[in-house]
Amino acid sequence: KEVIDVSSGDPHRAGMKPVSFVRQVLAACLYPELLTDQSLPLDVRLRAQRLLEACDGGSVGSYTASSGLLHVRQSIAEFIIKRDAGVPSCTKNVFISSGSQKIIVRLLASGEGEIQTGVLTPMPSPHTLPTLLDEGWAVDLDELHRAVTTARGRCQPRAIYISNPGNLTGNQESIEEVIRFAAAEGLLLFVDEVSMHSVLRLDFNSRFISYKRVLFEMGKEYAETVELVSSHSLSCSCIAECGQRAGYMEIVNMDPEVMHFLALDLMLNPPKPGDPSYDTHTQETLLTRTTLSQNAQRALELLSDLPGISCQPAMGGIYLYPCLHLPSEFTQLAKVGNVTRTMLEVEADVLYCQKLLEEEGVFVGAGHHGGTTSSHHVR
Template structure:
């Protein structure tokens, strides 16, 4: 006879493709603010509709003013709307703690990988362009390189060291490739796709020195920079490290870095927009890039606008920020054993658990010495098993998720936590 737990498991639905990087297909609901602004941009008569928050209507108005004719139906420059490119440059400058970025070096496209492949001149035999490519790598990259008649030069990531980039392996790869192609670039995925690794500053510096010594273009895929999970690692951009290494490298190493709408926290894959920033490129090559892009029709305008929204979410004081923050803050603060400070900035709440001391004994069943075992047991195991919500240790709570999703998660959290504190939730 099935127990209630087994019946609940059978009622759960899962996406049919667990390897897909499409969060909306997997059930993630779109961010309300993004869709509301896009809706107003697509139907400007909604600018006077009081049912939309004021910050939504003001943002839509600014974005429409940036479009030719005040309409998303107009073409843009092939490199993208200047307003959005300026927003991207401002985001990069802030992200990199003041390392300057310029809109003229930012290019918006409908595919961050494809545009880079087009930059790499192809040839035949020993003059064919080669790209050092990590193994494993994004599953679409080999096909794109093949279509562009670019040779894939594999280098293995070291799994035993957390999928580390190994300097000796890079030297082996480039030496082996010479004679059958001309290595001109190295592809880096950081954070790694599909491995999930994140490079340390020391590792990034090694790769930059290697690229400088071998005369290679650095093509850095940083599309998962918003999705940091590990407790002991932070994302540092290649550009920031490059400039902090001094003029010897900052003025000589050519770098192309990319980010994408589909891989960011709002996960708008279907909008098809991303950007690349080109750093320290030879002026003649930059002219070639401009010329090449002019042969393309511009990226869909709604995707460009979504990029602006991704990089500039609601801020404290905006109606769309306060609505979601207050509801979550009130529920969390009212729970025994949980405290939550009001947000002073950003789009997250960061609650703290104060669990009874006896929980430590329940959690340390395996006599582990890990001081974080209690919270790990609560967040990643027990909470997930009981209410089917994955709550990772030291994870924040984003307040921009759709209201119904926020309400459901908070309800499950409150119910579980109260039952646990009252002793009605069997920890076994």
């Protein structure tokens, strides 16, 4: 009789525990009296002390620059340089915010009286399901060109949104194709890379490849011209501080004005070997990643063994999108509707979800996304 809603990808809501190091440093920053509390590990107290020293008045309640605390933005830039194997990152291009996606959309939005701004959003993204799923995670360039051509006249395409990795798995060839497409069409690349710490297929030597790294490896023709916004967030599955509402953007080849926030270097610059909190932090984050990976594999095996269902492996992130191979009688029933329940025509995957809830007590989301495809999915 209860429903646990996991659709938002909020691990804490689903019962996973917060990372001690993060919570301890946050607590000491908010309540500096804890800096003398010997029960807190020394590296926790030193990290909190450094953060407070970087704040005006030694308080996280003081104003910062609109782009965020310089100390934290420097940590972010250093993290990006290390992540991208030496590709430069500049502090002035890093912006801390409580809602980077909304900010970018507002920046892109046309003024009054102009043609409406369009953002190309390939699927799947976290709450949508595409026709691509039966072929694995890949970007269909023909479909991208078709979509942007069709959109012109009804709106002004200004950006393309990509989720990397996971929902569109980031392999170098696919990323290069998208970058060339964005360059040819004059689109801003808006890349959500919140799952960079959640590349699950370690057995296949998978590794996270950022769009920025590939962009800079493609030479000046692209590295100095293509507009790129890469975003990351504390709501990532390993740290999972969704309620802190903190994220950052790195801006490449453009000059936006964005808002501020704090505390991301806790994720990007974790305790190092030899630090008092290192062992606990490593164990907790490894447990979280292992749990997510094992859960995804268990779910994949269970779904793949069910008759009438096939499922692509989870490459990153936390989502699986099973494909339903429904009998024609069932799809016909969905079209006809059910008079006794005053239900009109529905998509077959919606009807499947309704019956699964009613007959088995299992609640899943329908994967229909309003397209013309005859395939059906659940999420």
